[in-house]
Amino acid sequence: MLNTHSSQKQHAPMPKLAIWLLSRLANPAYRDELIGDMEEEYTERQLTNQDASNWLLRQTTMAIWDGQKAMIRTTGFVKTLSIILCVLALPTIALFVGWLSNMHMPSEHLWQLLMAGEVHYILFNSEYWGIAWNESGVSHLEVDMFMHIPSILWAMVFAVSAYLFLKKLKPSVWVFSAFTLAYILVPYLFGYGVISVFELPPQKVGPILAFMMLAPFFTLPAYVGFLFKGFANCST
Incomplete structure (x- = not known):
């Protein structure tokens, strides 16, 4: 046994x-x-x-x-990740634009961050979210807040560049995503650099902040469109 x-x-x-x-x-x-x-x-x-x-x-x-x-490494993973990014980023940007357009007497701390172009700190500030959601929230958003010509032109430049990039070089899905990330980051880094170097009055900081946020807002959907059209095979 x-x-x-x-x-x-x-x-x-x-x-x-x-x-x-x-x-x-x-x-x-x-x-x-x-x-x-x-x-x-x-x-x-x-x-x-x-x-x-x-x-x-x-x-x-x-x-x-x-x-x-x-x-x-699959395109299916990148597509899923990109959709999640859009779902998180686009409403966040829209809410920030609504707050920026309807802003009334922000606290000294938020005002200093705003004048320094430090949006990355503002978006992680609990005080901002309370004000943006309750006082300048979704109900205050209007279509004309997003009619920003420099940002739309930037997205158009990206669209042309992405088309040529995909057609001539046939990059991998990750290389194309890195290419897009550069287009998304450049407006923000450019605006942040300008605001940091030059002491600009508030009326000139506003349009730069709008470009920093709205250029990615228009670029992201274009990226997703090219991603799904240019990388139809999810197994590569």
């Missing part, structure tokens, strides 16, 4: 948790073959009294890591 019980323990199948994780998180290009090979190796290690448990843990971790790296 004891020998039979020991034999059964030595021939235990690979844990169902490991199989479940591998079947969902390993690289789909060779997922089934990998699970089969690991089951054979796991059984053989038990039969030869090798450390099967630690080996299985290491191999499962490495297979999941490899699978996630492969998944990140």
